Amino acid sequence: MSDWSxxxxxxxxxxxxxxxxLVEDLVAAGASVRVADDFSSGRRENLAAVIDDVEVFEGNLKHWAFADRATTDVDTVFHLAADHGGRGYIANYPANCATNMALDNIVFETAANNGVENITYASSACTYPTDIQTERQRLSEDMVSFEDRGGAYADETYGWAKLMGERSLTAFHEQYGIDASIVRIFTAYGPRENESHAIIALVAKAYARQDPYEIWGDGTQTRNFTYVKDITTALRRAAERIDDATPVNAGIEEYISINEVAEAVFDWFDWEPDEVAYRTDKPVGVEHRAADTTRARELIDWDPEYDLQRGLDRTIDWYTSTQDVEQVSAELTQRLTSR
Incomplete structure (x- = not known):
């Protein structure tokens, strides 16, 4: 880990x-860390391990005065704040996701006004054109273009908002000379994630012994599930090594189907439902998604360290040790589509 002292x-x-x-990583690397969060989806208990070592500002970054205060007297901004959730959330709340465009620009402008030297933006694989994800082809950064006619075709309103965030940060780099980097995050999972995302949803259903066990879609759709600590490593290295707003992918190159994850979850619990019910009426997103990480290897010396089994073990250990099974059972339907 690089020294951020x-x-x-x-x-x-x-x-x-x-x-x-990411906050935990930065504290461990010696940084003086400030957190800005409105706690609409974030949780104070997520910061329990470092709460005495960080400064916490609570407020809405869509409010200029709060964003101005948050970005004062800092050198580097990691911009992760966004209104988002899993597939069910972004499909059902497009207007909420659209507000990210205002949020991003206020953060970038106040940061520029306050002399911030470096901004790293947490973007998304949802920036990639949906029509190239019906079959298996790994997504490379140049598949998104602002120069070529028709070079952008993002995934739902959330994806368009993230794509506009990338373009906006590039503009601030060009006009103000701010060092900038962009990390396109692919299907992150791990401890502290909620049930609106695929892996935690599958874990929660098995933990609650849901039977028939529901899988959204036909289960053959694939994602490149990437463990959270690999994602935070990519964010830090991008901040350290990229200054011209060149985007890099952070995701494994392996295609993993929902059915494969479900089987791994059943194995962990040593349990299997009597019936699996495939809910093809539910939102599932694109058919196949995985990252080409050539550029990340070349520019930030990044390769993921965690395979699915290792990451899944850590994730399920966390979930079963922190969640009450009766409460999960009672709230399961609501948890699957909330933030």
């Missing part, structure tokens, strides 16, 4: 699933 760092959305893991 003496660096003043702001992590927006720092109490979130990914954000809190």
């Amino acid at each position: 003496g660096q003043r760092v702001l992590v927006t959305g720092g109490a979130s699933f990914i954000g809190s893991h």
Whole structure:
């Protein structure tokens, strides 16, 4: 881990699933860390391990005065704050996701006004064109283009908002000379994630012994499930090694089907439902998604360290040790589509 001693760092959305893991990494690397979060989806308990070592600002970054205060006297901003959730959330709340465009620009502008030197933006695989994800082809960064006619065709409103965030940060780099980097995050999972995302949803259903066990879609759709600590490593290395807003992918190159994850979850619990019910009426997103990580290897010396089994073991250990099974059972339907 690189030395961040003496660096003043702001992590927006720092109490979130990914954000809190990044905060822990930065504290361990010696940074002076500030968290800005409205706690709409982030949780204070996510920061329990470092709460005495960080500064926490609570407020809404869509409000100029709060964003201005949060970005004052910091060197680097990791911008993770966003209104988002799993596939059910982004399909059902497009207007909420659209507000990310305002959020991003306010953070970038206040950061520029306050002399922030470096901004790293947590983007998404949802920026990639949906029509190239019906068959298995790994997504490379140049498949998104702002120069070529028709070069952008993002995934739902959330994906378009993230794509506009990338373009906006590039513009701030060009106009203000701010060092900038962009990390396109692919299907992160791990401790502290909620049930609106695929792996935690599958774990929660098995933990609650749901039977018939529901799988959204036909189960053959694939994702490149990437463990959270690999994601936070990519974010830090991008901040350290990229300054011209070149985007890099952070995701494994392996295609893993929902059915394969479900089987691995059943094995962990040593349990199998009597029936699996495939819910093809539910939102599932694109058919296949995995990352080409050639650029990440070349520019930030990044390769994921965690395979699915290792990451899944850590994730299920966390989930079963922190969640009450009766409460999960009672709230399961609501948890699957909330933030």
